[in-house]
Amino acid sequence: xxxxxxxxxxxxxxxxxxAYLRKAFIKAMGYSEDAIxxxxxxxTNTYSxxxxxxxxxxxxxxxxxxxxxxxxxxxxxxxxxxxxESFAYPTSMFLRNLMAMDTEEMILSLPVDSIIAIGGxxxxxxxxxxxIASANRPAIVLPTGAMLTGSHRGxxxxxxxxxxxxxxxxxxxxxxxSEIEEVSGRLVPSIxxxxxxxTASTMSGLCEAxxxxxxxxxxxxxxxxxxxxxxxxxxxxxxxxxxxxLTPRDILTRKSLLNAMVVLQAMGGSTxxxxxxxxxxxxxxxxxxxxxLDRIGRAVPVLVDLKPSGExxxxxFHASGGFPALMAEVRDFLDLDVLSVSPTPFxxxxxxxxxxxxxxxxxxxxxxxxSSRGAIAILHGNLAPNGAVIKQSAASPSLMQxxxxxxxxxxxxxxxxxxxxxxxxxxxxxxxxxxNAGPRGGQxxxxxxxxxxxxxxxxxxxxxxxxxxxARMSGTGFGTVVLHISPEAAVGGxxxxxxxxxxxxLDVAARRLDLLVSDAELSERRAQWSARAKPxxxxxxxxxxxAVTQADxxxxxxxxxxxx
Numbered sequence: 001x002x003x004x005x006x007x008x009x010x011x012x013x014x015x016x017x018x019a020y021l022r023k024a025f026i027k028a029m030g031y032s033e034d035a036i037x038x039x040x041x042x043x044t045n046t047y048s049x050x051x052x053x054x055x056x057x058x059x060x061x062x063x064x065x066x067x068x069x070x071x072x073x074x075x076x077x078x079x080x081x082x083x084x085e086s087f088a089y090p091t092s093m094f095l096r097n098l099m100a101m102d103t104e105e106m107i108l109s110l111p112v113d114s115i116i117a118i119g120g121x122x123x124x125x126x127x128x129x130x131x132i133a134s135a136n137r138p139a140i141v142l143p144t145g146a147m148l149t150g151s152h153r154g155x156x157x158x159x160x161x162x163x164x165x166x167x168x169x170x171x172x173x174x175x176x177x178s179e180i181e182e183v184s185g186r187l188v189p190s191i192x193x194x195x196x197x198x199t200a201s202t203m204s205g206l207c208e209a210x211x212x213x214x215x216x217x218x219x220x221x222x223x224x225x226x227x228x229x230x231x232x233x234x235x236x237x238x239x240x241x242x243x244x245x246l247t248p249r250d251i252l253t254r255k256s257l258l259n260a261m262v263v264l265q266a267m268g269g270s271t272x273x274x275x276x277x278x279x280x281x282x283x284x285x286x287x288x289x290x291x292x293l294d295r296i297g298r299a300v301p302v303l304v305d306l307k308p309s310g311e312x313x314x315x316x317f318h319a320s321g322g323f324p325a326l327m328a329e330v331r332d333f334l335d336l337d338v339l340s341v342s343p344t345p346f347x348x349x350x351x352x353x354x355x356x357x358x359x360x361x362x363x364x365x366x367x368x369x370x371s372s373r374g375a376i377a378i379l380h381g382n383l384a385p386n387g388a389v390i391k392q393s394a395a396s397p398s399l400m401q402x403x404x405x406x407x408x409x410x411x412x413x414x415x416x417x418x419x420x421x422x423x424x425x426x427x428x429x430x431x432x433x434x435x436n437a438g439p440r441g442g443q444x445x446x447x448x449x450x451x452x453x454x455x456x457x458x459x460x461x462x463x464x465x466x467x468x469x470x471a472r473m474s475g476t477g478f479g480t481v482v483l484h485i486s487p488e489a490a491v492g493g494x495x496x497x498x499x500x501x502x503x504x505x506l507d508v509a510a511r512r513l514d515l516l517v518s519d520a521e522l523s524e525r526r527a528q529w530s531a532r533a534k535p536x537x538x539x540x541x542x543x544x545x546x547a548v549t550q551a552d553x554x555x556x557x558x559x560x561x562x563x564x
Contacts (some may be wrong), residue, residue, distance in 0.1 A: 003112060003113050004113060005026065005037075005480075008111055010022065010313045014181050019203055022111075023036065025466055028236070035074050035398065038072060038074040038478045039113045039114065039239060040074050040111055041073045041076070041111050041239060042106075042110055042111050043065065043079075043115075043308065044078065044079075044080050044116065044117050044128065045078065045079045046081075047061075049364070051083070051179075052191050053083070053147075053191070053193045053194075054082060054121065055191030055192070056144055059228060060118055061077055061142060062447075063228040063229045064234055065235060066232050067235020067237075067238075068236070069235075070232070070235070073239035078106055078153070081095070082124065083122075083124050083127070083354055084097055084393040085121060085474070090376055090443050091447065092121070092123040093445050093446070093447075093472065094544065095444070096126060096127045096441055097130075097548070097556060098128035099123065099125075099128075099131075099561070100128070100134075100556075100560070102379055102520065103117070103127060103128055112209065113242045114137060114138035114241050114242045115132055115238070116140055116141075116234060117131070117141045118141075118142045121200055121389065121533070122202055125200070125480050126276035126279065126280065128141060129276075130207040130556065132212075132248045133252055133280060133283035134283050136247045136249050136487055137247060138238070138241035139241070139248055139341075141207045141213045142213065143213065144193060145192050145194075145204075145219075146192050146200070146219075147189065147190045148189055148190045148219070148315055150186040152182065152183050157183070158187070158195035158196050159187045160187070160194050161477075162187060162196075162480065164476060164477060168452075172451070172458040173458075173459050187204070188221050192222030192223065193316065194314075195313045196308060196313060196475075196476050197306040197309065197344065197475065198308075199270040199273065200539065201306075202269035203268065203401070204217070204259045205218045205323045206218075208267075208324070210252060210256050211256055211340030211342070211346070212248065212251060212341060214342050215323075215324050215353075215376065216323070216324060217425055219314060219317055219323055220318055220481065221499070221516075227439070228475055237341060241341060241343045250339055251339050251341065252281075252284045253338065253368060254286060255335040256339075256364065257286065258335060258544075261277070262296055263326065263327060263494065264293075265374030265376060266300050266301070266302060266304065266329070266330045266374065267302070267306075268302040268309035268310065268375040268391075268394070269376070269390045270391075271390075271391050271473060271483050272377065272473075272476065274288070274321070274484065275445075275484065275554055275555055277554075277557040278467070278554030279553075279555065280554070282553065282556055282561040283562055285563060288554070290552065293376065294376075294377060294378040294511065297334070297378075297392075298373060299333065299374075301369035301370070302374060303326060303365070303370060303373065303464075305361075305362050305370050308478035309370060309371065309394050310389075310415060312361065313362075316361055317362040319361070319362070321353055323351045323357050325360060326363050328354040328440050329365060336350070372482070376390070377389070377511060377557055379508070379511050379513045380511060381512040382494055382515055382522070383504070383513045383515040385403075385487070385493075386453055386486035386550065387484070387551075387552050388483065389482070389484050390480070390481065390483070390508060392543060394478040394479065395478075395481070396463075397510075399464060399466050400507075400508040401509060402429075402505070403504070404431040404466060404467055405431065405500075405501060405502070405504075406431050406433050406500055406502045406515075407426055407430050407431070407432055407500055408498055408500045409433065412437055413516055415451065418457035421455065424454055425458060426457065428462045430459055431466045433469065433504070434451055434468075434469035435488075436473035436488075436489050436496075437449070438471065438486075439488060439513070439548045439549070439550060441470065441488055441489055442470075443545075444544065445471060447474045448469065448482045449469040449471035449473040451467040451469070451471050451479055453465060454542055456530075462481045466480050466504075467479065467482070468485065468488070468506075469483060470486070470489055472486035472493055479489065480506075485551075486550045486552045488551070490532065492526070497526060498515055502515060502516065503517075504516065538539065543557070
């Protein structure tokens with residue numbers, strides 16, 4: 001197979017002319033014959049003025065290029081789209097598959113022998129992993145790293161769990177407009193991804209657990225010199241992977257997915273990771289086993305003492321040994337017979353981490369966990385035939401078994417319009433229900449599942465309520481929030497049949513979520529149901545609506561899922 005500049009020649013009907021023309025044009029960039037004859041490492045550039053999580057990408061690219069050249073390769077940078085949670089309308093999840101398609105097609109269309117995917121903000125790493133899994137050229141992932149923490153009036157702050165905490169205080173009248181504005185300037189003190197165990201940190205850790213990143217690359221803060229050094233090592237390793245012909249499909253196996261599920265539970269990770277792991281599994285012809293994920297959650301405790309499930313932040317976690325130290329604690333649950341992009345065997349990485357005398361301030365032991373059960377539980381019942389998730393490690397223990405009256409919101413617009421009405425008929429023991437916010441109903445499954453506490457209750461001191469939806473929640477969120485109910489309301493899932501005043505029972509211990517109406521009543525409501533009228537979509541929105549799968553399948557496009 002042709003490699004380097006002769007790989008994937010442009011079709012002119014004359015391969016030799018194609019190679020000649022390509023060489024002529026690349027020489028216009030000043031490259032020598034020596035340079036263009038070397039193995040080519042493609043480096044994704046996801047930098048954007050709209051993406052502070054990727055603010056260090058230009059520096060990472062330079063460090064990566066240095067590593068590639070030191071190893072005898074030729075680095076070539078190419079752009080892809082970039083996603084940031086706060087700057088993507090209507091939600092970054094809507095664009096995740098577009099980024100995955102963009103990245104995959106760029107890899108396949110360019111003469112690259114291996115790939116370095118640089119990403120950080122929540123949906124970028126999943127999109128890139130989905131892309132490299134489908135393209136299946138030697139590849140390695142480099143996370144951008146987490147931001148540092150700030151402070152406010154002597155209190156340590158970190159995005160974005162503290163964003164939500166302070167906003168709840170503002171809604172409840174505890175702080176005024178002047179102070180919330182002051183806080184906004186201190187929550188995000190540096191470039192990098194969120195400093196808590198949100199989706200970005202979760203996916204960075206899962207890159208290590210899956211074997212797609214070098215050890216410690218998931219936890220080094222974005223602004224540390226150590227982040228630049230591991231970028232250089234990533235560049236070196238990308239050249240070596242070409243000779244080894246080690247591809248993502250060699251690494252992404254059922255065993256590595258099981259390891260990822262163990263680490264997800266132990267780190268107190270984001271519920272978003274469940275959707276992303278399902279999509280990644282689908283790209284290599286596997287299905288994420290939700291029963292296995294739940295079984296692991298019953299056996300593997302939360303050991304990472306980070307917000308929103310604990311106390312500390314990512315810089316503390318890295319100082320405590322990062323993901324290798326965490327995996328060393330749960331090694332008895334891991335399969336050590338797996339491949340990785342690291343030249344050091346998995347078991348040896350864990351042995352080294354275990355022998356490290358560094359104090360583990362942010363990583364607990366099995367004997368003294370943050371929580372005796374894992375982060376995430378999978379629920380079933382007549383409201384969630386295909387499953388739902390709850391981040392039990394960040395929920396209120398008093399609400400884990402709860403029965404209450406449903407208060408239904410028919411979409412995000414209805415929620416915004418009514419949640420703060422002074423005369424809203426709501427009590428603390430009610431269950432807030434949001435529907436039509438799933439993959440199709442919500443145009444990309446927005447992070448609206450973290451329903452705000454109604455203003456009248458927030459001002460009365462209510463901090464948590466049971467909230468259920470077919471939407472998602474930020475990994476930085478907390479509370480008793482049931483998410484990803486599948487199938488979603490927009491396609492006729494049982495959530496579409498709930499009426500305000502119905503009784504709903506949540507029983508996390510029994511893994512149940514049930515609407516307490518008779519089967520006969522449910523059947524009658526089902527017969528009366530019809531899909532909501534939607535405006536005609538065009539372009540990518542039309543493609544999304546037509547092809548996106550449900551949450552339990554990863555919300556990928558059905559035509560991108562591998563059949564083997």
